[in-house]
Amino acid sequence: MVLREVNGMFLGDLDTFTLITIALTLFLIAYMVAMSVFSRRKEVKVRKTYTILKCVDCDYKKEREFKEGDYVGKVEGDCPQCEGPLVIYAIYDKEEKLR
Amino acid sequence: MTQGIDWTSTLLVLLILGSYLLSFTDLPQRMQLWRYSSYIRKRIVQLTEIEEDSRRKALKHLKKVGVSDPKAVIDGFVNNFFLISPVDIEPTDIIKRLRHLLRGREESVRAYVKEKLPQADDITLQNSEVILEITSALTLINKIIKHYYKLGLKYNNWILMMQLALELQQIVSLAKSYDDAMDSFTLGKPIGDGAGPLVVHYLKGGAKPKEIAKETVVYFAEVNGRKVYMIKAKGPGSTVGYPGEALQKVVEDLEGKVAKIITVDAALKLESETTGEVAYGVGAAIGDPGPEKIAIERVASKYSIPLHAVVIKMSNEEAIKSMTKEIHDGVLKALDIIKNMIKEGVKEGETVVIAGIGNTVGIA
Numbered sequence: 299m300v301l302r303e304v305n306g307m308f309l310g311d312l313d314t315f316t317l318i319t320i321a322l323t324l325f326l327i328a329y330m331v332a333m334s335v336f337s338r339r340k341e342v343k344v345r346k347t348y349t350i351l352k353c354v355d356c357d358y359k360k361e362r363e364f365k366e367g368d369y370v371g372k373v374e375g376d377c378p379q380c381e382g383p384l385v386i387y388a389i390y391d392k393e394e395k396l397r
Numbered sequence: 398m399t400q401g402i403d404w405t406s407t408l409l410v411l412l413i414l415g416s417y418l419l420s421f422t423d424l425p426q427r428m429q430l431w432r433y434s435s436y437i438r439k440r441i442v443q444l445t446e447i448e449e450d451s452r453r454k455a456l457k458h459l460k461k462v463g464v465s466d467p468k469a470v471i472d473g474f475v476n477n478f479f480l481i482s483p484v485d486i487e488p489t490d491i492i493k494r495l496r497h498l499l500r501g502r503e504e505s506v507r508a509y510v511k512e513k514l515p516q517a518d519d520i521t522l523q524n525s526e527v528i529l530e531i532t533s534a535l536t537l538i539n540k541i542i543k544h545y546y547k548l549g550l551k552y553n554n555w556i557l558m559m560q561l562a563l564e565l566q567q568i569v570s571l572a573k574s575y576d577d578a579m580d581s582f583t584l585g586k587p588i589g590d591g592a593g594p595l596v597v598h599y600l601k602g603g604a605k606p607k608e609i610a611k612e613t614v615v616y617f618a619e620v621n622g623r624k625v626y627m628i629k630a631k632g633p634g635s636t637v638g639y640p641g642e643a644l645q646k647v648v649e650d651l652e653g654k655v656a657k658i659i660t661v662d663a664a665l666k667l668e669s670e671t672t673g674e675v676a677y678g679v680g681a682a683i684g685d686p687g688p689e690k691i692a693i694e695r696v697a698s699k700y701s702i703p704l705h706a707v708v709i710k711m712s713n714e715e716a717i718k719s720m721t722k723e724i725h726d727g728v729l730k731a732l733d734i735i736k737n738m739i740k741e742g743v744k745e746g747e748t749v750v751i752a753g754i755g756n757t758v759g760i761a
């Protein structure tokens with residue numbers, strides 16, 4: 299009963315053309331909302347470069363952020379454990395999720 | 398009875414009229430052309446931003462290394478130094494001609510950079526060269542896209558427009574990664590393509606380098622009784638050296654008494670493959686335009702030396718951007734495979750030559 303009342307109030311007065319127009323507009327709005335929701339779902343990832351240092355003589359290993367002038371094979375000071383040469387073993391990017 | 402319009406028949410008339418317009422006129426194509434061209438325009442704006450960003454980075458870098466008028470240096474480089482490929486319908490000595498042209502271009506680029514940066518050391522020169530090359534490449538990409546866009550508009554070629562629009566996303570992402578790669582060269586970070594030389598770096602241990610070809614070094618070490626010669630470009634500046642020429646020299650010096658040649662390089666992965674996968678096979682793993690690769694193949698076949706290849710897989714973008722952890726893991730896997738190849742495939746007292754192909758930026 300209520301449904302028919304509503305039908306009579308809103309839809310009964312409208313002709314086919316207007317109905318099609320309304321339906322199309324609604325569909326377009328729904329599509330655009332869906333698109334914007336889906337595109338926002340991407341994860342934000344940050345890449346950071348790290349320098350890995352290793353001692354030539356013992357197992358000592360250290361990781362820090364990359365700084366300019368670093369290169370693989372560069373001798374950088376002495377090992378804090380055995381005073382052997384500390385060499386840059388690798389430089390690579392790691393991906394981190396923001397948040 | 399107040400409204401005089403019969404909506405149903407109006408709708409019908411409109412529908413029929415519409416289907417006539419869509420089927421028997423050029424209207425749909427026009428609309429497509431218009432839609433694709435507006436899409437392309439947006440992408441061109443994006444490409445122009447990327448190009449300008451790379452110019453800014455180049456400007457900053459050149460200023461830092463002491464160029465007084467960096468803008469003039471960039472403008473003088475971009476658009477110039479093209480290379481016209483040699484005649485290929487008459488292939489006799491084409492490699493020799495191509496090699497000649499490639500080296501000539503490299504020399505004139507080096508001379509240009511050297512003239513503008515007289516006090517710079519080799520590493521700065523090499524890195525500045527690559528930075529200028531990237532800026533130049535981005536300018537070229539932008540120009541080519543604009544060319545096809547304008548052609549499409551001029552001749553109402555909607556198929557050309559559509560093709561361009563469909564390709565553009567890939568092109569823009571490649572341009573972006575070129576721009577990202579600039580940071581690696583301004584800071585001297587290893588890139589994905591450095592995987593080959595990095596394998597040699599780990600393999601050589603404490604061996605001393607000897608320059609055997611321009612910007613290319615060879616290391617010698619004895620591993621478990623096997624004589625191992627290792628070739629890579631000379632780092633830590635950005636260069637790929639001349640590994641083909643170097644390998645040829647090493648093998649000729651040994652009079653072909655080599656049990657095995659192993660090349661190791663970064664290779665383009667398929668979309669379904671993961672970055673850092675390692676595979677091995679037969680042939681020369683090297684992606685140069687021709688001269689270096691053929692030098693390796695020729696010397697291997699001249700002395701009938703088995704030629705093996707180990708590749709570390711990555712995408713086009715990853716190859717020019719800063720090296721990732723996944724690629725580094727791949728390097729360690731490749732190292733194990735090569736060590737195994739030496740142990741299993743080469744007898745004690747025999748000689749093996751290993752060439753790590755790739756760019757040595759950030760790798761000594």
Ligand SMILES: [Zn+2]
Pocket residue numbers: 353354355356357358377378379380381382
């Ligand atoms: Zn130590």
